[in-house]
Amino acid sequence: MKRSIWQMPRARAAAFAVFARNFLVWRKLLGPAIVLNFGEPVIYLLGLGIGLGALVGDIGGLPYLVFLASGIVASSAMISVSFEGMYSVYTRMVPQKTFDAIMATPLDIDDIILGETVWAAFKGLLSAVAILIVAALLGAVPGGMMALWALPVVFLLGLAFAGPAIIMTAIADNYDFFNYYFVLVVTPMFMLSGVFFPIETLPGWMQTAVLILPLTHAIEVIRPLIVGEPVEHLFGHLAVLAGFAVVAYYVAVALVRRRLWD
Amino acid sequence: MLQEPVIRARGLVKCFGALRAVEGVDFDVPPARCFGFLGPNGAGKTTTLKMLMGLADFDAGELSVLGFELPAQARAIRARVGLVPQGDNLDPDFTVRENLFMYARFFGLTRREVAGRVDELLEFANLTHKADARVDQLSGGMQRRLTIARALVNDPDIVVLDEPTSGLDPQMRHVIWGRLSELRARGVTLVLTTHYMEEAERLCDELVVMDHGRILDQGSPGELIRRHVEPDVIELRGEVSDGVFATLSSMSSRCERHGTAVYVYTGAPTVILDFLGEADGLTVIHRRAGLEDVFLHLTGRELRE
Numbered sequence: 176m177k178r179s180i181w182q183m184p185r186a187r188a189a190a191f192a193v194f195a196r197n198f199l200v201w202r203k204l205l206g207p208a209i210v211l212n213f214g215e216p217v218i219y220l221l222g223l224g225i226g227l228g229a230l231v232g233d234i235g236g237l238p239y240l241v242f243l244a245s246g247i248v249a250s251s252a253m254i255s256v257s258f259e260g261m262y263s264v265y266t267r268m269v270p271q272k273t274f275d276a277i278m279a280t281p282l283d284i285d286d287i288i289l290g291e292t293v294w295a296a297f298k299g300l301l302s303a304v305a306i307l308i309v310a311a312l313l314g315a316v317p318g319g320m321m322a323l324w325a326l327p328v329v330f331l332l333g334l335a336f337a338g339p340a341i342i343m344t345a346i347a348d349n350y351d352f353f354n355y356y357f358v359l360v361v362t363p364m365f366m367l368s369g370v371f372f373p374i375e376t377l378p379g380w381m382q383t384a385v386l387i388l389p390l391t392h393a394i395e396v397i398r399p400l401i402v403g404e405p406v407e408h409l410f411g412h413l414a415v416l417a418g419f420a421v422v423a424y425y426v427a428v429a430l431v432r433r434r435l436w437d
Numbered sequence: 438m439l440q441e442p443v444i445r446a447r448g449l450v451k452c453f454g455a456l457r458a459v460e461g462v463d464f465d466v467p468p469a470r471c472f473g474f475l476g477p478n479g480a481g482k483t484t485t486l487k488m489l490m491g492l493a494d495f496d497a498g499e500l501s502v503l504g505f506e507l508p509a510q511a512r513a514i515r516a517r518v519g520l521v522p523q524g525d526n527l528d529p530d531f532t533v534r535e536n537l538f539m540y541a542r543f544f545g546l547t548r549r550e551v552a553g554r555v556d557e558l559l560e561f562a563n564l565t566h567k568a569d570a571r572v573d574q575l576s577g578g579m580q581r582r583l584t585i586a587r588a589l590v591n592d593p594d595i596v597v598l599d600e601p602t603s604g605l606d607p608q609m610r611h612v613i614w615g616r617l618s619e620l621r622a623r624g625v626t627l628v629l630t631t632h633y634m635e636e637a638e639r640l641c642d643e644l645v646v647m648d649h650g651r652i653l654d655q656g657s658p659g660e661l662i663r664r665h666v667e668p669d670v671i672e673l674r675g676e677v678s679d680g681v682f683a684t685l686s687s688m689s690s691r692c693e694r695h696g697t698a699v700y701v702y703t704g705a706p707t708v709i710l711d712f713l714g715e716a717d718g719l720t721v722i723h724r725r726a727g728l729e730d731v732f733l734h735l736t737g738r739e740l741r742e
């Protein structure tokens with residue numbers, strides 16, 4: 176009679192309705208969303224890429240703007256997914272009780288979390304696309320059309336980051352709790368995973384340490400695709416991202432069940 | 438009842454840690470009737486409704502809804518049941534009409550399939566003129582009506598309503614009673630909880646009275662009244678001396694003092710009213726016994742929580 180929170184999730188195609196709900200709401204607020212998606216990268220790329228780039232010169236044989244743009248594509252997807260998976264999912268789960276409303280329909284938490292995960296990854300993809308467009312206009316995408324192959328990788332990166340964010344949401348008592356995750360997880364990855372400088376410049380032990388971070392693996396694939404170079408260890412990197420995505424989804428489902436099941 | 442019950446509960450138990458919120462309840466809900474749960478705050482009504490929606494586990498017992506067993510077939514049950522929760526959880530990011538379309542989608546129903554029904558439901562809930570308003574622009578009563586309409590979007594066989602009219606004004610309550618009666622007349626089974634005795638008396642064909650997770654009694658409102666209280670109540674407000682109280686006790690079946698009021702339960706009101714004709718400074722109210730008297734008799738008068 177008791178359901179185990181750890182029983183295997185059985186999400187169905189019906190989960191798409193949850194994605195559709197979020198998409199329809201997002202479409203209503205398109206203006207501010209686009210300002211955020213395009214405004215931020217323009218500022219980063221112009222400020223850091225062009226300003227700092229003039230001082231730094233080339234990094235690893237790449238103009239700094241190119242190096243930075245390919246890193247920001249990945250990191251901005253991570254940040255966008257993390258915001259969605261925490262602040263937005265928390266809003267729907269706790270104050271708005273949207274999840275309670277959906278749970279009274281045939282959909283289960285498995286479906287809701289799958290829909291939210293794919294939606295968060297989609298938001299990450301949108302921000303990556305915006306940056307790629309801005310970077311292309313600034314002439315920072317030497318890979319040309321090959322750079323489009325970065326987008327499925329960004330989506331996988333989004334799936335890998337959605338789960339951990341939803342896990343935080345499942346155990347959060349309020350919005351302030353998310354500060355821990357941003358300070359202890361998102362910001363270190365942003366600084367250390369090769370967005371601003373190559374990980375080869377880190378001390379040896381740290382180079383090994385950053386290999387546990389999913390953003391490092393995403394950048395190792397996304398950067399060469401944007402730059403137009405061959406990708407090394409492609410499947411290894413993708414496997415790490417996929418592993419994060421699957422395990423984090425499973426744990427996220429279990430913890431949301433623990434919170435919402437009576 | 439000759440027809441198969443649409444909901445059947447046997448020995449249902451639900452614990453929250455050490456608290457036994459529901460302690461072994463049995464009931465059968467017949468089809469196309471209105472079945473009510475009455476009980477003080479914390480009696481276990483919402484918990485019982487959540488269990489039969491498959492939204493809460495139970496620790497012991499058996500529960501089946503529309504022939505499906507819980508908890509295994511919860512999804513199949515929810516596809517055929519509509520829920521009006523105790524607190525509204527409408528989607529604030531959508532308009533009234535969009536709320537209905539979106540909810541239909543969670544049942545796997547497409548816009549095209551439900552377009553006609555959504556218009557009917559807007560009509561049913563008197564919300565056609567507000568169809569494009571945002572939810573936070575609606576009054577409490579309108580939100581409640583929208584929640585009821587939303588619970589009907591999948592054309593359910595059973596509608597579960599947890600305090601559907603709490604916090605609404607009398608006019609609105611009458612409108613909702615009318616709508617619920619229409620539904621029952623169409624063959625929909627209603628399961629509701631309420632703290633309004635008048636609502637239970639008007640709507641419910643059958644009631645259970647719960648307290649501390651147990652069912653104290655069950656039956657039609659008329660049966661419960663006949664079983665538990667005398668047909669007439671005389672209520673006295675003002676100073677009732679001990680002497681008068683003693684006399685009233687001897688003349689009636691039951692006489693109780695609560696706060697500044699005295700309640701006299703009797704089958705022969707005339708003699709008592711004659712006797713009281715001489716008492717000055719008392720407000721005397723003579724009425725027929727109702728569900729409220731049954732409720733207070735069964736669950737006591739002390740405050741909860």
Ligand SMILES: Nc1ncnc2c1ncn2[C@@H]1O[C@H](COP(=O)(O)OP(=O)(O)OP(=O)(O)O)[C@@H](O)[C@H]1O
Nearest residue numbers: 437453456458476477478479480481482483484485
């Ligand atoms: N999720 C929960 N965790 C712990 N205790 C709970 C939970 N939900 C309900 N309870 C407890 O179970 C008991 C029954 O609660 P329930 O909500 O079913 O009462 P109710 O009859 O609906 O009351 P009301 O008329 O106030 O809505 C109460 O003591 C309540 O505090």
Ligand SMILES: [Mg+2]
Nearest residue numbers: 482483523599
């Ligand atoms: Mg309740």
